[in-house]
Amino acid sequence: MSRFYIKSIGASGPKVEYSQVTFDEGVNILHGPSNSGKSYVINCINFMFGASEVPFTRESTGYNTIHMTLESLDARTVQMTRRIIDDKNGKKSDMGDNLVTVVSNFDEVGSYDYSILKLEYSDMLLKLMGIDERHQIISTQAFVQQNLTNRSFLHSYFIDEDNIYEKIPAFDIPRHSKITACLTALHFLFTGEDLHEIVPAESKKDRELKEAKKNAVIIYINEKIQDLSKKRGILEEELAKVEDTDVESKIEATLEEIESIEHQIYEATEQSHKLMEEIFTVNSKLEEATYLNERYKALRTQYNSDVKRLRFIIDGETKDSQRKKVVKCPFCDSSMQNKPEQRIAYAQASQVELNRITMQLGDLKEAEKDIQQEICALEAQLQELNRQNNEITQMISRVLKPKSAQLRVMMESYKRIVQIKREMSAVDAMSVVLNADAFNREMEKEGEKVVFHPMEHIDMNWWKKWSDTFEMIVKECNYPNCVSARISPDTYDAIVNGKHKSDEGKGYRAFLNSIILFSLMKALEDGGIYRPAMLILDSPILTLKEKVRKNELADPGMRASLFKYMVENCGDNQIIIAENEIPNTVDYNTAHLIEFTQDETQGIYGFLKSVRNSVDS
Structure with missing residues (x-):
């Protein structure tokens, strides 16, 4: 069966803020100054594994309930809750409740209250390890x-x-x-x-x-x-x-040189990553500018078509208005001149529209000029960024990495001397x-x-x-x-x-x-x-x-x-x-670090959010 691990430890109370620490399935390191709550966390784990001693007192902290979640690698969970109660032997002190409330989505573990004294709770924990029978x-x-x-x-x-x-x-x-x-x-x-x-x-x-x-x-x-x-x-x-002191000095010098080369590789790689980000950004801008330029071209074509259409209308209306048509009076049969007022109004509206489109066409030409200049600038910038990135990658592959490999070969030869x-x-x-x-x-x-x-x-x-x-x-x-x-x-x-x-x-x-x-x-x-x-x-x-x-x-x-x-x-x-x-010379990249700072302005102050240094442990 898939193993279980401690997913989280929490504490709650009636008038305090819920406090919780979560863990990964691998290495977890709680660190920070004394009296910041690290031992509280450890004591809470012991308490939830059935210890009779309470991790802290209700009077000093305000917390009276401990929570622990176990999770399997295949995402099944068992949540346990245990209260801190009055000592039933008449002593004015705290003790752990005999009953632990369990909520589980694991088929083999039911969701109800388990007794510690009757070993029900222990049997449940052993079952999570694959021990199904009592021995x-x-x-x-x-x-x-x-x-x-x-x-x-x-x-x-x-x-x-x-x-x-x-x-x-x-x-x-x-x-x-x-x-x-x-x-x-x-x-x-x-x-x-x-x-x-x-x-x-x-x-x-x-x-x-x-x-x-x-x-x-x-x-x-x-x-x-x-x-x-x-x-x-x-x-x-x-x-x-x-x-041989000479060999030792060579080893030290070679180590320093290897460290220097590796640092250069790291910085060059970081610089290449930044350049790639800039290249991506410039490419995005260039694609946007190119798309806008194509839209401007399509709009210019539309404007030119509109200009031709309007000029055709205006020219036709002008020539038609110059012809005189004789009309007979229906009463006296004398000659009258026909004045097409509507046609004159239509020609004027077309002229206004033509003027407007001509003005927009001028603005569009200026916008096209600007966007083309921007495209040229972006293409030049992109070319320069690619050139810089190629220089860096070639330096890493052709200079720095071969040099590093050569130095490591030298180190091996020096080590054999000792x-x-x-x-x-x-x-x-x-x-x-x-x-x-x-x-x-x-x-x-x-x-x-x-x-x-x-x-x-x-x-x-x-x-x-x-x-x-x-x-x-x-x-x-x-x-x-x-x-x-x-x-x-x-x-x-x-x-x-x-x-x-x-x-x-x-x-x-x-x-x-x-x-x-x-x-x-x-x-x-x-x-x-x-x-x-x-x-x-x-x-x-x-x-x-x-x-x-x-x-x-x-x-x-x-x-x-x-x-x-x-x-x-x-x-x-x-x-x-x-x-x-914790030692500062260790690489903790694969570990989950949890730091309690006892500083109100940064990080996590301590485990119990409603408790400060005067009582936190």
Whole structure:
């Protein structure tokens, strides 16, 4: 079935202006200063996915109803509305209504009120993913089972600003004592299997001894990988000192020249586009002038015909009036002269008409002269514009593009000069071997035991694919001195260069947590049976504005690389990111940017139109 994505999030209330943010099916980035409403949007999404926490209070905002529209790629829609109501436990606070009103044109989803507590609403959301029946998953090591709901795996694709930098696995439910349910929920998404019939076989004592031995070996391997990572950093510093500076300068100069040529091509192309617009305009004017000239010619022919006709009438009447006709008086039979008064009047009227047409004919000749001059001027202008445009297009095709291609060939030859030293290659190769050894040991399945350990039964094929995807993205995003990275089946979390994520600073943890969920989304896209097909991140690149110590921040190059990678590799998924400041070196042409300005005079002030900075969040 066609995947659904979040089309819009809105909020309304009795005395406030309706507020709404719309999203595209691909990458969406909410950005702007703190307290502008970005987190409100993220919290509203969480609220509409069944969270008990309200996104904001009615007292502080005036808004009491949240709206969310899901739309499929084949244009089917499901509209959900949920109210913020009084806490029914007697506390003077707000809570989310148990009922969600749904209006749908999707045949499999009826339009009525769904209960959250009875799991009706969760079942409806799962149905949109293709999960038609209710399943139970193993939730504890004691084999306790619980219903699979949309919130069982919500944190595999949703993480807010309060949890983006947490030390626990990114997909784990915050403040939840056990991760078992999250793991079995992920396994279900990948395989469609809920593992409800698994029976443990290995004793607890044997398992603990085996675990202790395995952990000791893994700790030793991780220490070696950390040593290799430090050695690689030293080698890179040495390489920078002895590197051919002439080659580097040539590379830099060539890059600048390529940039200059590409800029010239861009400006020339823009100039050609403007000339084509002028040519189109002049052509239109020329066609109008030519048509008017033809109309003038036809009118002149008509006027000449009218002049000939009138002159013929006047001449005839003049000659006829000069003849004297003798008429006899009917009473005395004497001779009388006939005076044709009507004929004289007719000749005078014809003369007046002739004078008028003669005057109009003179005016017409002047108009023809003017329009012919305009036609000549337009033809000359058109010829000049075509000449200029031809010169530009020839310059692009014969000069600029060949030069650009030549420079790129030179760049490739310069790049080949820069080589990795043998010792650095040996370090990388050894790191790969050690990382694979540690990964394989972490993947080793244990024997039967009296407690349920999810990694004994989870399909390691999809976990390995996820881990490999994670390592690739970490390296692509310029993690410092990265020689290895994996999602450990033992800790269920990231280990980079043998160092656990939990030992990193907040900025690095936010960076890694974002990649963990992004790589999970891509792994599900590649081989999952069911998938949410979306990723929602709040503040993936922490800045100093989030009150993070400077030494804990991810490198600016890493942050820009992360944004660039997510924009370029979204795939068949929806991504919604909320961030204060976004890297300005990334091309966002394929992304949908939504900026909250907190400025009354420009852009969108914030999410809630009736709320200002004093309470907006």
